[in-house]
Amino acid sequence: MKNTLRTLVFNGQVSLTIANTTGMVNDAIRYHMLSASSAKILGKALSAMTFMSACLKNSKGEISLSVQNGGECGDIAVSGNKELHMRGYIGNPFAEGDEENCFAENSALTIIRDDGYNRPFVGSCAWQTGGVDDSFEEYFHISEQLPTRIRTVVEIGENGQCNFAGVIALQLLPFADEEALAMTANTPLEEILQKLKTTPVERLVGDNFDADISVWEGGLALYQCNCSREYLKKVLVTIGKADFNKIVEEDGAVKVHCHYCNSDYTFTKEDEEEIFGK
Ligand SMILES: [Zn+2]
Numbered sequence: 038m039k040n041t042l043r044t045l046v047f048n049g050q051v052s053l054t055i056a057n058t059t060g061m062v063n064d065a066i067r068y069h070m071l072s073a074s075s076a077k078i079l080g081k082a083l084s085a086m087t088f089m090s091a092c093l094k095n096s097k098g099e100i101s102l103s104v105q106n107g108g109e110c111g112d113i114a115v116s117g118n119k120e121l122h123m124r125g126y127i128g129n130p131f132a133e134g135d136e137e138n139c140f141a142e143n144s145a146l147t148i149i150r151d152d153g154y155n156r157p158f159v160g161s162c163a164w165q166t167g168g169v170d171d172s173f174e175e176y177f178h179i180s181e182q183l184p185t186r187i188r189t190v191v192e193i194g195e196n197g198q199c200n201f202a203g204v205i206a207l208q209l210l211p212f213a214d215e216e217a218l219a220m221t222a223n224t225p226l227e228e229i230l231q232k233l234k235t236t237p238v239e240r241l242v243g244d245n246f247d248a249d250i251s252v253w254e255g256g257l258a259l260y261q262c263n264c265s266r267e268y269l270k271k272v273l274v275t276i277g278k279a280d281f282n283k284i285v286e287e288d289g290a291v292k293v294h295c296h297y298c299n300s301d302y303t304f305t306k307e308d309e310e311e312i313f314g315k
Pocket residue numbers: 262263264295296297298299300
C-alpha cells in the first residue's frame with residue numbers, strides 16, 4: 038500500500054508531499070536498537086529525507102544527508118533514492134535528551150543530491166537549534182532558494198516502538214505568487230499530519246487540499262539498505278588485489294560492516310578469484 042503522496046496544490050503553484058513513515062522508523066529502531074531520543078532524531082531525519090527523495094526528478098536519482106555533530110547524538114547519515122528506499126545511521130544510538138540539546142552549537146548539515154545527470158549538487162547550512170524541521174527549512178532557504186515548510190513527527194511509545202511517524206511538506210514553485218505564499222504560510226501542517234494516524238494518505242490529501250490529481254505521484258517509502266555481498270565485491274575491487282591479500286594474511290579475512298543495517302560481511306582468500314578474476 039502506498040504511504041507517500043506528492044502532488045500540486047494552491048493553483049498548481051505549490052508542491053505538497055505527505056508520507057507515513059511509521060514502518061520505516063520501526064525498522065530503523067530494530068536495526069540500530071535505538072533509544073527513544075535517538076529514534077526520534079533519526080526518525081525525523083529519515084522522514085524529512087523521504088520528502089527529499091520523493092522530490093528527485095530522475096528514476097536513478099539518489100540523495101544523502103550528513104550531519105556533523107559533536108553533541109549527544111553524534112553524526113547522522115541518511116540516504117534515499119527515487120524508489121523511496123531509505124536508510125540511516127546515528128552516531129549514538131543510545132542518546133538521551135531532546136532534539137534541541139542533542140546537537141553541538143557548530144553542527145552542520147550537508148546534502149548531496151545526485152539527479153542522475155552531470156555532477157551531484159552539494160549544499161549545506163548550519164544546524165538550527167530548533168532541530169530537524171528548522172534545519173531542513175533553513176537548508177532550502179539558504180541552499181536551494183526554495184521557500185519550504187516542513188514538519189516531521191515521530192511518536193515513541195513506552196515499549197520503545199514507534200506508534201506514529203510522518204512528514205508533510207509544502208514547497209513553493211519558482212513562479213508562485215503572493216496568494217500561494219500566504220496559503221502555504223496559513224496551512225496547519227501539524228494538525229493535518231496528525232490526521233495521517235487514522236486516515237490513508239490519499240484520502241487525507243483529498244480531504245484537506247484542492248489538489249491537482251493530474252500530477253498525483255505515489256510511492257511506498259520503506260527502510261531498505263542497498264548493501265549486498267555482490268555490491269561489496271565491486272567495492273573491494275577498488276582497494277586492489279594486493280591490499281586485499283595483505284589484510285587476509287594479517288587478519289584471516291576482510292571484514293566489512295554496514296552501518297546502515299548492521300550487517301557483517303566476511304571475505305576470505307577463497308573469494309579472491311571471484312572478486313578480482315584470475
Ligand atoms: Zn546494509
